[in-house]
Amino acid sequence: MPESKLTQRQKIIFKTIVEEFTRVAEPVGSKTLMQLLDFPVSSATIRNEMAVLEKAGLLEKTHTSSGRIPSQKGYRFYVEHLMETHLDVSTRNSLQQVFRERHYSLDEVVEKSCDILSHMTNLTSIVLGPDARHQALQHIQVIPINSKNAVAIFVTNQGHTENKMFQFEQDVSVEDIKNCTDLLNDQLVGTPICDVVDKMSEIEPMMAAKLVRHEVLFEAFVTAFMRFATEKVAVSGRDNMLGQPEFSDINRLKELMKVLDNGRLFHQWTDQADNVAVQIGTRNELIQIGDCSVVTTKFHYNNEEEGQLMVVGPNRMQYSKVVALMDYMSNVIEDVFGNGKGGKDGE
Template sequence: MVTRGGNDAEVARVNADERRFEVLRAIIADFVSSQEPVGSKALVERHDLNVSSATVRNDMAALEEEGLIVQPHTSAGRIPTDKGYRTFVDRLHDVKPLTAAERRAIHSFLDGAVDLDDVLRRSVRLLAQLTQQVAVVQYPALSRSTVRHVEVITITPARLMLVLITNTGRVDQRMVDLGDVITDDDVARLRNVLNSAMAEKRLADASAAVADLPDQAPPELRDPLVRMCSVLIESLVEQPEERMVLGGTPNLTRNVADFPNSLRQVLEALEEQVVVLKLLAAARDSGTVRVSIGAENEALEMQTTSVISTGYGSDGMVLGGLGVVGPTRMDYPGSMAAVRAVAAYVGEILIGR
């Protein structure tokens, strides 16, 4: 049997925990805004905490004991630690939605893109503006793509161009020297044969289908088809180095104090791209926003940063990752909302192409 006193003690503990979290939230909000350590007096004046300065001081002492805030120098206020940011992010039950105007602006800006490269360039520019951080978007992985269409274009009677277009908007162009002339009617027949075999197939499956085509072709098309299939297989099985688009790097340099002795390392890691691509690769789900804070980042160069990322695509197929990189002192709710919204629109545009 639970006593009344036990109930009262539990309620008091929960209330104290909630109040301390509100104090932590207020410290983070003020520090993100001002970049200055936050004292108890300022918290009482700026935030509706409904408690005395003495209670706030006690709560700050408890938060410090838990390692959620720290006093950077004597007689200074407190600043959040990586653990404090993590506690704050983990207790964000809902990412605040963007306003209707912000959503319309995103949709309008991205909807004007003319091709895949333009979609990704617009995405990083928009995301960097919305968050004031460095924005990164990974190109869709070829292994997750399907063939939308193969176009065959006559360059000369003995030379063709193959244009492979995937469902994600990637375009690969290859030249094929036939060794003999070919008629326009035969070019049309070859186009139909290739599209019948490859359209809507994943790239690995399309490669297998292409390999069988020459044996099934009419004699007069066999030689040009062998040459074309050889080029296509090379294009399909080739795994080019993954690429990403990056924007907003100057945003990091506006807050040099956030990167004591490490800004150069962060910039070099971003330039090399490999570190960031690994971080984006961890974002496997579209709709789930992942936050990696400070020392949670495996790469030493990134341990003064936070990375907010997610996958873009659809529920059934994640095409790639996108996100932002910035100091641990960032607007987490706003940045998480922006990353989620832009990813949703990028996926919608690419899947719908």
């Protein structure tokens, strides 16, 4: 039977099984369902309906119990057609408060979002900040604090701004800082961020000719640009994997940790040809990778730049809670950065 032909009762039974199994990690049997359903139905009828759901490929038997658990296909059907997302008012208010207490930098928002997600879902979260590598440098400003410290402000052609603190090992004069900034603005404006470090090497002789502390300034800017051209990734809640029965195999867990800690490996992992992806609403996606699931949500810092919230866990995760939380966090972040695409206060 195609899942689209399910009766209303079958849908309710299936939805109840998914939500109970994701909550307790134990196969769900007919006696448990009799207690959970809010309409009277016999144990025999429930067993018949579960058999239909199993034939449709939405449920699976386990070796250790007479109960059923959702299949990969079942989870996909649930998030596409049956899931209801809701976030309680206190959680909404606390999320708004966190981001509005003070003005966060981009890096801080990425890390803060990551910590909140892992804490509230009990899973591992990953947050990707906007990728500025293929934007072009538009302006550099350096503000001296004292002879050994300065703040550099980089602006790209798409309005992306980053601040970097310079701590020099030797005293650097205000004049040197001004001359260096003028030189870099003259030579680097319009250069893609990913090419700036190479271009810096080309203009190093010019810096040597014009600046007293050219080595110190050259090193400071090269380091800053290398960090600027690195994709912003934060990972939080790795230890939450330890509490998931699906990852009790220590070697399996080690492999997963390796993937989570390496941006290149993570992209390879999520881009495998045999992964199954399902769109949830307009900006969420579920990616199934074997017995793991990754839920992703996109958000915008401004009209040009977007970031991504991701939660990684077993296929058995509380999708309605995870998606509701990620959606609302995305809206709050967009509101904080003045984009407001999510509507007023994330509604």
